[in-house]
Amino acid sequence: MSDNPPIEFAFPELRRWEAGGAAPYIHVRDSGKAGPIVMVASLTHGNEVSGAIVVDALLARELKPRRGTLIFSFNNIEAYHSFDAKNPFKSRMIDEDFNRTWGRLDQPATTLETRRAQVVKPFVERANFLLDLHSMHDDCVPLMLCGPLDRGVALAQRLGAPADIVRDRGHAAGKRMRDFGAFGDPKSSSTALLIETGQHWRASSVTVAKDVTARFLVETGIMEEADLPAGWKQPAPPRQRVVQVTHAIATKRGNFVSARRFEGQEVIAEAGTVLGHDDDEPVTTPYDNCVLVMPSINRPLRAGVTVVRLGRLT
Ligand SMILES: [Zn+2]
Numbered sequence: 001m002s003d004n005p006p007i008e009f010a011f012p013e014l015r016r017w018e019a020g021g022a023a024p025y026i027h028v029r030d031s032g033k034a035g036p037i038v039m040v041a042s043l044t045h046g047n048e049v050s051g052a053i054v055v056d057a058l059l060a061r062e063l064k065p066r067r068g069t070l071i072f073s074f075n076n077i078e079a080y081h082s083f084d085a086k087n088p089f090k091s092r093m094i095d096e097d098f099n100r101t102w103g104r105l106d107q108p109a110t111t112l113e114t115r116r117a118q119v120v121k122p123f124v125e126r127a128n129f130l131l132d133l134h135s136m137h138d139d140c141v142p143l144m145l146c147g148p149l150d151r152g153v154a155l156a157q158r159l160g161a162p163a164d165i166v167r168d169r170g171h172a173a174g175k176r177m178r179d180f181g182a183f184g185d186p187k188s189s190s191t192a193l194l195i196e197t198g199q200h201w202r203a204s205s206v207t208v209a210k211d212v213t214a215r216f217l218v219e220t221g222i223m224e225e226a227d228l229p230a231g232w233k234q235p236a237p238p239r240q241r242v243v244q245v246t247h248a249i250a251t252k253r254g255n256f257v258s259a260r261r262f263e264g265q266e267v268i269a270e271a272g273t274v275l276g277h278d279d280d281e282p283v284t285t286p287y288d289n290c291v292l293v294m295p296s297i298n299r300p301l302r303a304g305v306t307v308v309r310l311g312r313l314t
Helices: 050-060 077-081 088-092 112-126 150-159 203-219
Strands: 026-030 037-042 069-074 129-136 143-145 164-167 191-199 241-250 256-258 274-278 281-284 290-293 306-313
Touching: 026 112, 037 050, 037 112, 037 203, 050 069, 050 129, 050 191, 050 203, 069 112, 077 088, 077 112, 129 203, 150 164, 150 191, 150 203, 191 203, 241 290, 274 306
Parallel strands: 037 069, 037 129, 129 191, 143 164, 164 241
Antiparallel strands: 026 069, 143 191, 241 306, 256 274, 274 281, 290 306
């Protein structure tokens, strides 16, 4: 018996997108008319397949933007092609996390991921809007990671879905693509969003990836709703909420023991609630109505890994 979660959809054959683009597995569609440059990126992590299904489907439709330019990418395609159903989490990356390399791309590339990021970088630099399609290790409601800036929150709110918007500063371990260059510059207007569609291999994650991508392409003005596949857009949630990440709790030596099972985006009503113990030291919520953002609390972790992020409802 395998402990791995079920895989609820077929993985797309992507080798047909290697050639014929602006770079391997990167395709640019220019309308010939003035307008924004909009990038939709997938496989920043090689086993996060819902986004690849969306990009594959849009490329296969030979979709042309109404105005501006549309860029599609399969970022860590090598990791995707290394997928092994017996060890499905391993194909997140080959040498290192592609999405932590973006603060050191001016240095010589020494890993597969930094070499690939240097190929992807000029396209990210060209884009005015970026949607990076991700998914999560554990089952969780979809999360829109809008970065630290107001304009990221505003764009996530204009999309109208998903319900949960997370305002965060990224990872101490290295800069993400969504925070690179103008996207992280408070003075720029370039705006990036990162969607976590749900668990990596849930069919529902594909539904979320399609919905959010459809909303993004219409909201950025590059497409009209009628251009997109029927059934992609889903009903909007009644309201959205914004969670400001305030803390990232890492386990010192990998000895975190959870007080109970916790769900992603669970709200812990009372300050001082014990979430668990790390090396026998209690980890407690610092304020009332504390949101647990992407808890990895229910499974064993290596030393230094983030157990949970804590967020405040705003
Ligand atoms: Zn990811």
